[in-house]
Amino acid sequence: MSHFVVPNHIIVGNGVLNEAAPILKKMGNKAFIVTGKHVAVSDMMKKLISLLDENDIRYVVFDGIIGEPDDVMIENGVDLLKNSDCDFIIGIGGGSPLDSAKAIAAMAVNGGSISDYNGKEISGEILPLAAIPTTAGTGSEATKFTVITDSQKGIKMLLKGDVLVPKLAIVDSKFTVSSPKSVTAATGLDALTHAVEAYTSKKAFSMTDTLAVSAVKRIMKYLPLAFNDSENINAREQMSIAALEAGICINNSSVTIVHGMSRPIGALFHVPHGMSNAMLLKECLSFAVSGAYEKFANLGRETGVALDSDSDKSVAEKFIDSLKTVCDVCQIPTLEGYGIDKDEYYSKIPKMAKDAVASGSPGNTVRNVTEKDCIEIYKKLYA
Ligand SMILES: [Zn+2]
Numbered sequence: 178m179s180h181f182v183v184p185n186h187i188i189v190g191n192g193v194l195n196e197a198a199p200i201l202k203k204m205g206n207k208a209f210i211v212t213g214k215h216v217a218v219s220d221m222m223k224k225l226i227s228l229l230d231e232n233d234i235r236y237v238v239f240d241g242i243i244g245e246p247d248d249v250m251i252e253n254g255v256d257l258l259k260n261s262d263c264d265f266i267i268g269i270g271g272g273s274p275l276d277s278a279k280a281i282a283a284m285a286v287n288g289g290s291i292s293d294y295n296g297k298e299i300s301g302e303i304l305p306l307a308a309i310p311t312t313a314g315t316g317s318e319a320t321k322f323t324v325i326t327d328s329q330k331g332i333k334m335l336l337k338g339d340v341l342v343p344k345l346a347i348v349d350s351k352f353t354v355s356s357p358k359s360v361t362a363a364t365g366l367d368a369l370t371h372a373v374e375a376y377t378s379k380k381a382f383s384m385t386d387t388l389a390v391s392a393v394k395r396i397m398k399y400l401p402l403a404f405n406d407s408e409n410i411n412a413r414e415q416m417s418i419a420a421l422e423a424g425i426c427i428n429n430s431s432v433t434i435v436h437g438m439s440r441p442i443g444a445l446f447h448v449p450h451g452m453s454n455a456m457l458l459k460e461c462l463s464f465a466v467s468g469a470y471e472k473f474a475n476l477g478r479e480t481g482v483a484l485d486s487d488s489d490k491s492v493a494e495k496f497i498d499s500l501k502t503v504c505d506v507c508q509i510p511t512l513e514g515y516g517i518d519k520d521e522y523y524s525k526i527p528k529m530a531k532d533a534v535a536s537g538s539p540g541n542t543v544r545n546v547t548e549k550d551c552i553e554i555y556k557k558l559y560a
Pocket residue numbers: 315367368371436450454
């Protein structure tokens with residue numbers, strides 16, 4: 178059975194923020210804005226605040242999201258929200274503030290601590306949520322997922338629930354122009370990973386396939402352009418659209434082995450999410466490919482990396498090589514190049530493999546993935 182869940186309202190394009198005013202006005206009278214320290218003092222925030230002021234919408238700013246979010250940051254946000262009389266929530270920033278806005282919205286109506294909900298479906302009527310991404314990558318503006326680190330256990334929890342899908346997604350590519358190169362690379366490759374994983378997932382179906390192919394084609398063409406020229410407005414807009422498409426894909430057909438194995442690296446070695454995905458992309462998909470030559474080959478033919486006369490196996494392998502080329506263009510380092518100590522990494526491999534499989538994501542891969550397989554891939558990654 179296939180379900181297709183998307184935000185109620187999506188506004189997408191270059192300079193579209195102001196078009197959101199009438200919808201924001203209907204969402205409530207006082208907004209609880211969730212963001213990070215950097216975006217809180219940016220021009221993007223000034224634009225949002227002046228839009229709210231012009232429309233008589235009051236607001237409180239919570240800028241306590243520093244790096245990738247953990248349970249403590251979420252608790253601080255919930256405390257402030259409960260004392261604020263806000264009646265809707267706006268998340269603005271990269272994936273971290275958007276994920277945090279969802280988690281805060283959920284924990285304001287659900288009891289206990291956030292770690293109680295790891296692996297369970299989050300429900301309950303949450304405050305209306307608007308999401309404004311300032312990077313082109315995570316697709317969090319369109320998903321029912323939020324990833325929050327459990328600071329006690331050192332794991333990244335994947336929390337989910339249809340109630341977490343934002344009611345409104347404002348995808349204004351103008352907001353991504355100030356992204357530094359490393360962020361453009363990591364977030365863009367995160368979106369690429371989403372699209373490829375969703376397309377080759379066991380849960381893929383026609384609706385997600387269409388958007389996944391579209392996203393992969395846009396990213397392979399425009400990510401190198403956006404990376405090399407941050408002011409390339411067309412490339413930025415295409416990347417924003419692709420990230421949104423890819424976000425909708427994972428919302429409905431899930432991620433697979435790459436994300437499953439990426440979260441433990443992120444949690445234990447503090448590698449940014451998109452970067453750890455990119456580091457894993459070639460090894461993980463080279464493992465998965467034999468379960469789905471035809472689908473990987475479709476992506477290869479759609480992106481023009483091989484001749485029509487090539488066999489599915491050959492095109493599929495060329496496509497995976499082309500993903501590695503994009504990672505190289507975007508200057509993705511190796512684990513060693515990132516500064517991760519080999520002995521420490523090897524000592525953590527059994528835990529990472531266990532956590533990866535336990536997250537459930539590798540189970541969506543078309544080829545069966547065991548802990549032993551993850552151990553082998555983690556080892557190859559540092560070889
Ligand atoms: Zn991701």
